[in-house]
């Protein structure tokens with residue numbers, strides 16, 4: 001794989017198109033995810049956000065266009081191969097095992113990432129190669145002290161943090177987060193916002209989110225998708241001031 005150059009986009013989408021019958025769900029979309037940034041993708045329901053994410057992770061094949069990941073064209077790779085490169089969606093497809101503790105779940109993710117065989121008996125649980133990174137990611141995700149609690153008994157917000165810890169264990173090169181704030185409540189949302197702000201230091205984040213408070217607090221750049229097209233990309237200030245964006249998505253009170 002060619003070495004990515006500093007400041008070259010981690011993810012580079014060019015001229016992507018996907019139609020369902022007569023409906024252009026992705027209509028000539030070009031978008032970059034740069035190192036260290038949180039790039040929010042916003043837009044009304046049905047704008048094509050999920051369809052775009054599915055094409056990035058390899059679940060849907062585009063009709064046209066190219067996706068590069070760390071300089072490599074990934075158009076021919078399936079979802080599993082893309083995940084192995086470090087390009088995977090977090091949160092939507094959840095692999096949390098309810099009967100396992102927080103620590104066991106994260107150890108499983110650490111083991112999966114390293115290719116180790118995970119044995120569910122005491123020697124494996126004492127294996128510091130798994131416990132140490134697992135505990136580190138649990139703390140990173142804001143769950144310190146909760147590692148012995150079964151996942152089934154976690155609150156909604158804690159469960160999301162567990163999912164972040166498991167995502168971190170996979171050492172992704174980019175995070176694709178699909179509505180992480182959904183159902184979090186005010187306090188949970190605040191906590192998750194702080195965690196995501198830190199997460200960007202691990203890998204850049206493409207953030208699909210309807211919660212505009214979170215988007216405005218976190219995003220370095222925002223792209224606005226309407227009817228499958230990106231109508232604007234810019235800083236929070238630029239997007240808030242953009243008349244077309246205000247008309248089509250934010251409303252005049254934004």
Ligand SMILES: Nc1ncnc2c1ncn2[C@@H]1O[C@H](COP(=O)(O)OP(=O)(O)OP(=O)(O)O)[C@@H](O)[C@H]1O
Pocket residue numbers: 020023025043044045046047048049050051052
């Ligand atoms: N498999 C499919 N077959 C036909 N139409 C589809 C399919 N998947 C999505 N669509 C249509 O494509 C458009 C974009 O849908 P998509 O789910 O990507 O939007 P979205 O921006 O993610 O919406 P939301 O914010 O509600 O999640 C919608 O009109 C949807 O009905």
